[in-house]
Amino acid sequence: MKKLIVLFTLIATPAVAQDFSANSEARPWNLVAEVPARFEATVVDLLCELAGDCPANCGDGRRQLGLLRSADGVLVYPNKNSQPAFTGAAVELYPFCGQEVEVDGLMITDPELNVDNVYLVQTIRKLGDTEWTKANQWTKVWAEKNPDAEGKGPWFRRDPRVNGMIAADGYLGLGQEVDEAFIADWF
Amino acid sequence: MKHAILTTALLGLASTAYAAEGERVQITGEIIDTWCYYSGVMGPPEATTGTAHHTCALWCSAGGIPVGLLGEDGEVYMVLKIEGDDSSASGDTQLRLASHEIVADGMLYKRDGLNYLVVETVVADNGIVNQTHDDWGVTPGFAIPDPEAE
Numbered sequence: 001m002k003k004l005i006v007l008f009t010l011i012a013t014p015a016v017a018q019d020f021s022a023n024s025e026a027r028p029w030n031l032v033a034e035v036p037a038r039f040e041a042t043v044v045d046l047l048c049e050l051a052g053d054c055p056a057n058c059g060d061g062r063r064q065l066g067l068l069r070s071a072d073g074v075l076v077y078p079n080k081n082s083q084p085a086f087t088g089a090a091v092e093l094y095p096f097c098g099q100e101v102e103v104d105g106l107m108i109t110d111p112e113l114n115v116d117n118v119y120l121v122q123t124i125r126k127l128g129d130t131e132w133t134k135a136n137q138w139t140k141v142w143a144e145k146n147p148d149a150e151g152k153g154p155w156f157r158r159d160p161r162v163n164g165m166i167a168a169d170g171y172l173g174l175g176q177e178v179d180e181a182f183i184a185d186w187f
Numbered sequence: 188m189k190h191a192i193l194t195t196a197l198l199g200l201a202s203t204a205y206a207a208e209g210e211r212v213q214i215t216g217e218i219i220d221t222w223c224y225y226s227g228v229m230g231p232p233e234a235t236t237g238t239a240h241h242t243c244a245l246w247c248s249a250g251g252i253p254v255g256l257l258g259e260d261g262e263v264y265m266v267l268k269i270e271g272d273d274s275s276a277s278g279d280t281q282l283r284l285a286s287h288e289i290v291a292d293g294m295l296y297k298r299d300g301l302n303y304l305v306v307e308t309v310v311a312d313n314g315i316v317n318q319t320h321d322d323w324g325v326t327p328g329f330a331i332p333d334p335e336a337e
Contacts, residue, residue, distance in 0.1 A: 047273060053273070065276075075298050085250070090251050118222075159249055162246060162249050165245055171330060172238040172241055172242075172315075187333055
């Protein structure tokens with residue numbers, strides 16, 4: 001009976017927000033709503049976790065991945081890796097699919113935008129490992145997939161798909177005529 | 188008494204499980220770049236939608252940043268799949284729809300403060316209708332290369 005009462009109490013008690021900033025060595029980005037956060041989690045396929053749509057190997061890198069936090073079962077959504085280059089986190093987490101890891105980075109919590117549990121991951125390590133892996137592999141992976149990308153500058157100036165879209169619809173997405181008028185005024 | 192407590196505990200568990208169940212919804216909104224919208228790195232949320240932010244939305248979508256559907260209700264719905272295409276990290280379908288206003292029919296999953304959407308059907312694709320460049324120029328300012336520097 002005592003065990004049942006304890007179980008009931010645990011189920012009925014609302015989750016209390018925990019502080020995951022202790023021991024974080026995350027580098028600040030000076031974002032309005034950033035909070036350092038270091039925690040242990042399991043890397044999960046979000047579609048599998050939420051909708052039961054579970055292909056092998058987290059979808060072979062096609063899908064967004066989540067972090068199921070060990071301390072409280074909260075599902076954290078890593079939107080961003082550590083590169084200031086318009087790059088996401090799935091490429092960084094994919095090698096750890098299904099594994100228990102420790103991550104360090106920045107949590108975005110902004111009541112005005114009604115957002116919580118959105119994360120920028122800076123470093124990852126498999127639980128038990130001593131060495132951290134920096135979450136900065138995206139541009140290297142892109143370069144390997146796009147050896148013939150033409151032009152100069154960073155990846156986003158040379159990406160064939162992006163450049164194809166801009167060639168078709170312009171920088172504003174409204175067509176080349178609208179672009180021309182805007183550019184004449186903008187510069 | 189023992190049975191009553193057990194039943195209550197099981198009901199508690201059942202309601203927790205039910206919260207993770209999907210709900211069929213139809214949402215009209217704009218396909219946005221969630222990181223710029225949430226982080227403020229490119230300015231206020233209004234500057235990270237529509238034509239002003241279109242090029243950046245392409246970069247971020249191609250770069251594997253999650254796309255969301257910014258609904259008419261002001262809520263952001265994280266898009267995990269569109270009409271069978273589960274390439275939510277840098278996929279072609281979501282890239283093609285960057286900044287578009289769509290009507291999406293699908294399943295909504297709410298979890299830990301975030302909305303997740305599996306789009307089963309794009310009922311309507313209205314193209315890019317949110318013309319924000321008159322108010323915001325382009326964000327970031329370097330989205331369009333300076334013709335003089337080319």
